[in-house]
Amino acid sequence: MATYALGYATKTGMEISDDTSGTQKIPSVKIGNMDWPDPNKMGEFIETLGSQDSLISPSGPNVSYLAGAFRQGADVHWANPARITDFSNGKPLTPKKLHDLWQNQPEIFYEYLAGDYQVAELGVAYTSWLAAEAEKVALSNSMDQTLRREMEWFRFLKPDKDEWVAKRLEYAVLRFRSISRKGGIKLPKELIDQYRATLNSELEKLYTMCMEGDTKSIERVQKRLKEMDMASVEEQLAEHERRVEKLLKPLAHNEFFTGLKGIGPKSRSGVLFYIGNPLQFPSFMHLGSYNGMRIVEGQGIRRSSPENIEDLRYNHKSHGVLCFDFG
Incomplete structure (x- = not known):
């Protein structure tokens, strides 16, 4: 002992x-x-x-x-x-x-307590969700830049249709195979050929839309090409969200959110992960002080700049979840 x-x-x-x-x-x-x-x-x-x-x-x-x-x-x-x-x-x-x-x-x-252990499990799922979202944003921004430059080339240097389709097609098939291999799955040739044929037909249509040259067509092409490249990322995010909701639902701590509007599973998880159990605070004023916030017209915002610098000590992470000014 x-x-x-x-x-x-x-x-x-x-x-x-x-x-x-x-x-x-x-x-x-x-x-x-x-x-x-x-x-x-x-x-x-x-x-x-x-x-x-x-x-x-x-x-x-x-x-x-x-x-x-x-x-x-x-x-x-x-x-x-x-x-x-x-x-x-x-x-x-x-x-x-x-x-x-x-x-x-x-x-x-x-x-x-047992609820703290449940929140710890929730925290792992929540931070994984945030990491996946950050990766998605970085990938999305990178793709936007690449696609924008590629679409510009359609205006100045008309690419050969067969060459453009073949390049896109091989990249997509390579990614399709790579994901499967990493999962220990060997795809049959018939399935790959079917995927190639379906995608080839769609890429030819997208090429034609690019050649039309109007802005709306270009935007539709960019959106569709981005969807193709990010399909697995979107599915991963959806799975993270399902996991968080499953862990969040049975928590007694959810009583804290009764009557609050506009706070979804991500924000709820952030509050619980960074604070622990908000029900342990004697009053909302104590919780507000811990988060460095005050309530104005129903919204949580940063409290006034204090005269004493020590009064700036608060949980900055949970403050960012609860407060709209993110200060």
């Missing part, structure tokens, strides 16, 4: 303090372009926890560790990192000092 306190992830690793054997450190490893505590070793540590153990930690980046400890049956408590710094002259607390804070100021810690 032990109480463990997690520190913050750094370039060298993460310190973990306990009240029985002292401090241990999980070393960091390179993951992409970041240094992060070794997931395998952190997993091994989390798996040692049981129902007789307790874990205390700042929230934020440690959200996965809190969820893992809760799933193991440990008694888990978390604290707002900004609140913790009130007791450390604005600096992050070491795990040892977090232990002391837990002993002396337990009221600033929140018990990690």
